Amino acid sequence: MKLADAKKQFIASWGAFGTHWGINRTMAQIHALLLVSADPLSQDDLMLELSISRGNANMNIRELIDWGLVDRVIIPGERKEYFSAEKDIWKVATQIVKERKKRELNPMMKLLDQLEDVDGDKKDKHVKQFTDTVTSIKRFGTQADKMLDVLVKADENWFVGSLMKFFK
Amino acid sequence: MKLADAKKQFIASWGAFGTHWGINRTMAQIHALLLVSADPLSQDDLMLELSISRGNANMNIRELIDWGLVDRVIIPGERKEYFSAEKDIWKVATQIVKERKKRELNPMMKLLDQLEDVDGDKKDKHVKQFTDTVTSIKRFGTQADKMLDVLVKADENWFVGSLMKFFK
């Protein structure tokens, strides 16, 4: 397969993939293109290669920077801003985990705390089912939270090395 | 807080949460309601409590069954079908992991296999960056795949017990 075609396929698939992972299609496509580009690209490069508008490019680049997946790069002597993606996939993954934990898991945990004590007879089976469910989700969430924290802080070699003893 | 209000909040939040996890809002709301209900509910119960149409209820219930998160329950002497959700959150989580692995990770891995060998000079930095990226995503994906397999097959106590030695 030719490089240009392979790139196109990769970008299209990474884009579709991204929509399942809390990142929108265009954002994921920009990310994909930067991942496979040897050099940093400018906003105009991205607009051209992906056929997207200036506003769209701008918004999604900024969101990628917000997620910590893309960096602004200054090229001396150039007026334009350039962008490059973190290429270490382990870092990409932990960064995504970190962000989603902050954006999704933490708020949910906070809500569950509030829902844990409802009024009414703890013996009533409806009350009981509700609090049991909330409590068990909370327990699960707390554990997931801890695990993900360690994951995010761990460096790849330590982590994978340790786990592979279990996961053979 | 009153039970009815707490339920409403829980359903609304679980619905919003679900959209980030590959499940649509209504599907997640139905799931939430079943999770906190002591007894199985009929399609009409769900329509009434969540104010959704028959078609919507039907489609989403079937999709939840498809995901393995909800079961049909036959109540003797009743003509209607009833539905109940798996209440063990660990099982819910592993079920979701299993499905998403099948729906997302596996197809992506298959694609990457194809993209790994592009034509052209391996010394060309553009070709090199592309294949390096694809290869490293593949390596990462393969490892994630293995880990998730073990996770899905593990029973909760074994898994959490073992890992908590690391993750304290």
Add this chain to the structure above:
DNA sequence: CTGAATTTTCAAAACTTATTGAAAGAATGT
């Protein structure tokens, strides 16, 4: 069988989210 109860389907409508592009705002070199 027949007919009532229940479930499923699907085209149209409503809603949600993403994208455009032109205009306003900053930054930079002279």
Add this chain to the structure above:
DNA sequence: ACATTCTTTCAATAAGTTTTGAAAATTCAG
């Protein structure tokens, strides 16, 4: 301070997704 280049904003629009509801299909008891 001005002109130029580049970046950001945002209201309008387009695209995509979900929901509805009525009609068709299925199930089941008598």
